Amino acid sequence: MAVATTAAPAAAADEKELLISGSEAVAEGLTLADIDVVTGYPIRPYDTVIQAIAKKIANGQLVAEYIVAEGEHSQFEIVKHASTVGARVFCGSSGVGWAYAMECLVVTPPLRVPMVALVGNRALDDPGAFGVEHNDALFVRDLGWLLCWIDTSQEALDTTLIAYRVAEDRRVFLPTAISADGAFLTHSQAITLVPPKSKVDKFLPRYDRGDLLLHPDNPITVAPQANEDWVIEIRRQNDEAMKRAYTVIEEAYADFRRVFGRGPENPWFEEYMTEDAEIILVGMGTISLPIKVGIRNMRAQGKKVGLVRLRWFRPFPTEQLVKALSKASAIGVIDRDYSFGSPFASGVVANEIRAAMYNAEKRPPLLSFISGLGGREVTLEDVYKATDLCYNAAKSGKSDVKTHWLGVRE
Amino acid sequence: MAETTFSNATQILEPFKGIKKVTIEEYFTSGHRTCQGCESALVMKLMVKAAGPRTIVLGSTGCMYVANTTYYTTPWVVPWMHTQLGSSGSAALGTAAGLKALMRKGKMKAEPINVIAFCGDGGGADMGIGAISATLTHKEYNSLVLLYDNESYANTDIQLSGMTPYGANTTFSPPGSVKRLIHTRWKKNMAGMMAVGHPECRYVATVCASYAVEMMNKVRRALTIGGPTFIHSLDPCPKGWDYDPMLSHELGELAIETGLFPLYEVEDGNVRFYGKTKAIVEGRKRKPVREYLLKQGRFAHFTEEDLGYFQAKVDEMWDKWEIPAVVPFRRLDESKAALGVK
Numbered sequence: 208m209a210v211a212t213t214a215a216p217a218a219a220a221d222e223k224e225l226l227i228s229g230s231e232a233v234a235e236g237l238t239l240a241d242i243d244v245v246t247g248y249p250i251r252p253y254d255t256v257i258q259a260i261a262k263k264i265a266n267g268q269l270v271a272e273y274i275v276a277e278g279e280h281s282q283f284e285i286v287k288h289a290s291t292v293g294a295r296v297f298c299g300s301s302g303v304g305w306a307y308a309m310e311c312l313v314v315t316p317p318l319r320v321p322m323v324a325l326v327g328n329r330a331l332d333d334p335g336a337f338g339v340e341h342n343d344a345l346f347v348r349d350l351g352w353l354l355c356w357i358d359t360s361q362e363a364l365d366t367t368l369i370a371y372r373v374a375e376d377r378r379v380f381l382p383t384a385i386s387a388d389g390a391f392l393t394h395s396q397a398i399t400l401v402p403p404k405s406k407v408d409k410f411l412p413r414y415d416r417g418d419l420l421l422h423p424d425n426p427i428t429v430a431p432q433a434n435e436d437w438v439i440e441i442r443r444q445n446d447e448a449m450k451r452a453y454t455v456i457e458e459a460y461a462d463f464r465r466v467f468g469r470g471p472e473n474p475w476f477e478e479y480m481t482e483d484a485e486i487i488l489v490g491m492g493t494i495s496l497p498i499k500v501g502i503r504n505m506r507a508q509g510k511k512v513g514l515v516r517l518r519w520f521r522p523f524p525t526e527q528l529v530k531a532l533s534k535a536s537a538i539g540v541i542d543r544d545y546s547f548g549s550p551f552a553s554g555v556v557a558n559e560i561r562a563a564m565y566n567a568e569k570r571p572p573l574l575s576f577i578s579g580l581g582g583r584e585v586t587l588e589d590v591y592k593a594t595d596l597c598y599n600a601a602k603s604g605k606s607d608v609k610t611h612w613l614g615v616r617e
Numbered sequence: 618m619a620e621t622t623f624s625n626a627t628q629i630l631e632p633f634k635g636i637k638k639v640t641i642e643e644y645f646t647s648g649h650r651t652c653q654g655c656e657s658a659l660v661m662k663l664m665v666k667a668a669g670p671r672t673i674v675l676g677s678t679g680c681m682y683v684a685n686t687t688y689y690t691t692p693w694v695v696p697w698m699h700t701q702l703g704s705s706g707s708a709a710l711g712t713a714a715g716l717k718a719l720m721r722k723g724k725m726k727a728e729p730i731n732v733i734a735f736c737g738d739g740g741g742a743d744m745g746i747g748a749i750s751a752t753l754t755h756k757e758y759n760s761l762v763l764l765y766d767n768e769s770y771a772n773t774d775i776q777l778s779g780m781t782p783y784g785a786n787t788t789f790s791p792p793g794s795v796k797r798l799i800h801t802r803w804k805k806n807m808a809g810m811m812a813v814g815h816p817e818c819r820y821v822a823t824v825c826a827s828y829a830v831e832m833m834n835k836v837r838r839a840l841t842i843g844g845p846t847f848i849h850s851l852d853p854c855p856k857g858w859d860y861d862p863m864l865s866h867e868l869g870e871l872a873i874e875t876g877l878f879p880l881y882e883v884e885d886g887n888v889r890f891y892g893k894t895k896a897i898v899e900g901r902k903r904k905p906v907r908e909y910l911l912k913q914g915r916f917a918h919f920t921e922e923d924l925g926y927f928q929a930k931v932d933e934m935w936d937k938w939e940i941p942a943v944v945p946f947r948r949l950d951e952s953k954a955a956l957g958v959k
Contacts, residue, residue, distance in 0.1 A: 243715065243719060243722065243724070244711070244718050270721070270722055271718060272714040272715075274710065274755065276707070277747050277751035278748075280703065280704070280707070280748070281704070281707040281751060284700065284701060284704040284707035285707045285710050285711035285714065287711060288675065288700065288707065288708045288710075288712045288715065289711040289712065289718070290715065291712070291715070292712055292716050292719070293719055293724070294714075294718050294719055310701055311701065314701060421696045421698055421712070422725075423671045423730060425696065426693070426695055426696045427696055427697075428686055428693050428697045428698070429696075429697065429698035429699060430699035431687055431688045431689075431690075432682065432683045432686060432688060433687075433688040434688070436688060437689075
């Protein structure tokens with residue numbers, strides 16, 4: 208269904224228009240950010256960004272150390288260490304590759320290494336599957352990574368620049384993972400505006416590691432064994448940095464709009480037809496396309512449905528979401544992930560929103576859906592079914608505690 | 618950003634001509650809490666003394682992490698950073714790549730900075746061997762990986778590693794009433810493997826801190842020659858090997874004199890033996906390995922049969938290997954005879 212769901216912003220005179228995939232758009236962003244060290248290891252679908260970067264390096268469009276590692280563990284360790292001597296770094300992975308790097312993902316936030324990584328969301332093994340699921344990126348949700356989901360090639364490029372700006376802000380100094388749905392975004396092309404380097408330089412300052420720089424002129428000892436004497440204080444410092452990220456993200460988006468003349472006013476989530484919505488559906492990533500089309504069709508039949516597409520998952524925009532969702536008669540959260548054995552056997556996003564709404568003055572009934580696992584298409588029928596169940600709950604005024612799997616053969 | 622002229626040159630560290638010519642400055646000083654008689658702490662001290670002040674050291678998890686660097690204190694005068702157990706290779710590579718990128722893009726003052734990553738035998742020869750192997754193929758980045766081999770996971774309670782000698786008593790291989798020997802694997806030939814397996818790695822060496830000047834000079838050679846390099850150090854460990862801490866130096870010597878651990882370097886493919894190993898290659902009689910083994914509690918359960926097996930394996934290193942104690946292939950004439958080909 209070829210329907211433009213978001214009006215493309217007009218190109219400024221100094222911007223290029225390119226027909227590129229989400230991965231290629233990230234590579235454009237990385238080039239504009241003038242990254243210094245990049246590491247790759249093959250796994251679909253994120254690897255397309257490394258292919259794009261390799262071409263840029265081969266053609267001299269980007270000067271960076273480019274290292275093909277012997278596994279994801281080394282891939283993430285190499286850039287972690289490069290970042291500690293002051294280099295702006297990038298890497299990424301997908302599915303079990305991201306899992307293979309897990310130890311390195313754990314140590315990066317407490318070392319306050321502001322790396323930016325692309326997670327090309329992919330189902331975890333076994334069985335092998337190339338398609339999208341969000342469980343891979345969600346591994347890091349409790350660890351101090353900033354974590355966001357993007358939806359379009361334009362958002363891929365813009366978020367790459369924003370991610371470095373936020374991660375490298377000394378108030379934050381935490382790694383940032385950009386999640387892109389495998390195939391649906393990593394491999395799908397769309398017209399994307401590429402700004403000139405001169406504008407990027409106004410938005411993104413140089414990475415300055417300051418007094419944390421590992422260099423003979425600054426002979427510090429990094430990460431000595433701390434044990435019970437200090438670990439809890441170090442965790443608390445990470446927590447404070449994550450809390451400060453709220454302000455830094457809002458500043459970054461405001462500045463992005465000022466410099467580039469586009470970008471969302473609300474960094475945290477996109478609201479689509481929610482002003483008068485009785486039912487608000489919630490999702491992350493490219494699932495927005497079938498939901499938006501479904502919403503337009505349902506509105507033609509008089510059903511007032513809207514969408515909240517969550518962009519930032521960490522830090523979680525609790526206050527903003529509560530405000531946006533409280534006005535609905537019922538909320539339907541569609542997870543492209545699972546959390547076996549969790550409360551109500553729900554997906555991760557549904558349970559996060561349940562927790563966020565707990566102290567809200569108005570708590571509409573909340574329904575949890577799981578859909579599109581392993582890259583299965585989320586159909587309009589799935590969207591209609593979810594909406595109907597939400598209307599039932601709105602009528603009864605009660606949450607349905609069952610988690611509904613959409614489009615699954617039972 | 619445009620590339621600036623950048624030289625991949627290393628620091629030129631001439632060999633120390635004797636112990637009296639060694640620099641006085643220390644870059645690994647007080648502030649650690651290693652065991653009495655710890656040879657690995659001496660290795661750290663000599664390693665960074667040899668490297669000098671314009672050096673960054675990365676230390677993977679192990680006793681040289683936990684016992685050396687406790688929060689709010691550090692023995693390291695040079696910049697030092699922890700890396701994960703299996704990450705010494707990646708730490709060396711990433712640090713070197715970061716420095717190179719910044720220097721060649723004009724974002725950092727260009728100068729040769731030594732990058733040394735150390736690992737224990739568990740971190741280096743077991744978990745991190747893949748990353749070290751990869752690093753030794755990246756010839757455009759100057760770094761040294763130094764493996765301090767005390768032949769067990771000595772930080773975690775003395776568990777066996779792939780470098781623990783045959784039959785040794787560790788907490789994961791205790792001798793029992795039914796099975797006297799639980800650990801019956803022969804130790805990996807790490808330096809030989811690294812030299813043979815990485816044709817563009819210009820320098821691989823073995824060292825023992827019982828021979829301190831030679832050890833420091835090998836570190837200096839590794840850092841001067843450039844590209845990725847590898848050094849394997851055998852470090853007697855009073856706690857793990859179960860002997861009087863005053864004997865660390867002597868046990869290091871015995872490991873060499875019995876032929877169990879050879880001292881050599883491979884530079885651009887050329888093998889050079891050192892000290893008493895050189896004497897053995899030239900015909901000097903090796904001391905029996907029992908003189909070495911029976912000084913250590915970890916072999917106290919050995920029978921004559923075990924000692925005989927151990928001696929025979931060491932004899933094989935010297936009598937059968939293509940390059941004695943370095944490359945375990947049989948000599949070509951013997952291979953032909955064994956395979957029945959002309």
